[in-house]
Amino acid sequence: MKRNTEYLPEDLLVEILSRVPEASLARLRSTSKGWNTLIKKEERLAKKSLVVMLIHNRVYLVILDLHNDNIVKVISQFSLNDPLSSSSIEVDIRHVCHCDGLLLCTTMDERLVVWNPCSGETSRIIKPLNSKYSSDVYALGKSSCNEYKILRVHHHGDGFSFSCLVEYEIYDFTSNSWRVVGETTEWSLPGGWRHGGTSVDGNTYWLSRDFNQDCRPRLTTSLRCFDFSTERFGCVSLPVDHASYNLFALSVTREEQKLCLLTSHAKTYDIINIWMATKIKTTGDMSWSKLLTVKRTHPTFTGISFLADRENKVVVCPSKYENSSTRLHIVGTDKYTKVDHHGVGSKSSLPVMYDPTLVQIQQGSLGIGTWKAPIT
Template sequence: MKRTERRSIIYLPEDLLVEILSRVPAKSLVRLRSTSKRWNALVKDGRFAKKHYANTPKHSSLVLMVTNFRVYLVSVDYLHGKVTASAKITSQFNLQDHLSKQIDVCNAYHSDGLLVCITKDNSLVVWNPCLGQTRWIQARNSYNKNDYYALGYDDKSSCYKILRMHRVVDDITVETESEVYDFASNSWRDIGSTTEWFIQQHRSRGMYVKGTTYWLALMSEEPPFDHFLLSFDFSTERFQSLSLPLDINHQTLLGAVLSVTKEEQKLCMLATYGSDERFKSDVWIATKMESTGAMSWSNVSVDHENKVLLCCNNLRVSNYNNILHIAGEDKYVHLDHDEESKRPLLLTYVPSLVQIQQGI
């Protein structure tokens, strides 16, 4: 008589399962969700997506490169002690329409693992490359390739929003008109216009931190080019002018780029001084913000505790438009691409399980 063997299924407590799966790479979870209805439901849960994003390994260094209308995933290796850091393309993301036709991407903005993409025909689509989800956004007015965008989450209404800034240029002034798209209501609304400040094109991609996007902006296009920090709160839908570190030397400043610390999710800025051949960089972390717009900054060494800061280049130097700056290691990583292609767009990227809210 044969003995029948039964495999016992172990059901973990919900809180333990959440803790374990929140540390599994997003790409692996996407592949595994079809093996269990329980896991599939968990992956689609918004609260779990937030926890998973917060638990993303701090050593992850992924970059998206947009070139020749295609989007590539780039892995960066900056292990301490190496003479030269390296970066290589690991895969290609394919954005497709409802007919499975490949979409040409001209521009992109990143937040929470989601991309706002501007296509070759000036359409707008929100895309999660990790989940393969998309949402096409209907324009109220015609899109312009020179418009600037930002994507953020409104904690009060529990939905994502898109900020669109449109420049109107005449012989005297540059006016910035702003409008917001609400994912929940599937609608656009105007939030005002201004001639008081201006965002340069090479700094049009802001840095998103906890419901607010930040840009390095100018008070005017004419000298003395007074820089300041501009913020937009997606809950209040208001802009605010904030102060930069007082010790910044604007005379020798070659470029500056915003980033965010992974551990504490704090805004930081990499200021680069010097010439095309020799660079010196300072890293500043925002420590406190007053309601008046006064910002406290701390000058830090990213070498402390073997930490590094990865920034996508935005220096206005023609020879350096395809580099990643790894502060703390004193390294610049050049990304090779087709000589005949346009200069690539580089975006720091973290895969996420954030679901794209569909329209009503």
């Protein structure tokens, strides 16, 4: 970075970079800390957010620009071919989660792939023993010692109407192995909440269903956090007057990557509120502020994917239904827009904020095999 900018004024460099294609600009952010800092601080370069979307079992990088007429544009696709197979057929992806710019992809055949979209580095992970269940929950997280880990949560039942045994285990990159870290029958991650885990500061949050001693569900639900340092689940406080609203989903703000909660009024679904966590304490107490209140403009459902834009005061979410699934809904206090994400026909989508990273994937002492997966 220093060598490149030694003879160029910063304003000229910004002018040059503003003409660089979005996909190339994303890759530049992962080449050095200097490039990353410059691109992030300059509004002309940073205003176009990168979003990862799972579209028809493929992972895409998408530009989401809410400053200029709500532009949504697919800029590149992640192509993953199985290195153990002679076939060139791409691997289908079932779910995607993220942490610090790294993505954890669950394939349709229940393998796990950790991917850095900018560098193209991937790492093939050994799947958990006896894992045959598409309902298993996975999350990628980071401990206070900057060690990345994978969490797997397995339900011995649906965990909706009645309690079931919930087991959770950790994959350690350095030892290349899985180990059980806990189990419970007091709560579960049912239905649409199962794959709605949201990563903030290295830990992952879920909405959960609680059970009484007779194994029947309570009327209330909880917000739980898995701490990758202690490798334990903990309960986190919700906004005040919990009985006055229904819980739908978790996400983050587009700008600061703060935890967000989407709720609706307990007696009517016409009003939707977005809450933002302003302070997270180690005790599990959390301070919340109401970020946005909007009218419901399209069907909302449990576990809905969304992004909250604090600056523009809008919430962005995809359609659920196949005949309209190539659209994103952008809803504000006094606006509603439907935008096609051009270039891709699909039947499902999941937006996840993406911040390019310099992080390299840890490799175990036994070697878990790596390969380059190009962005096309």
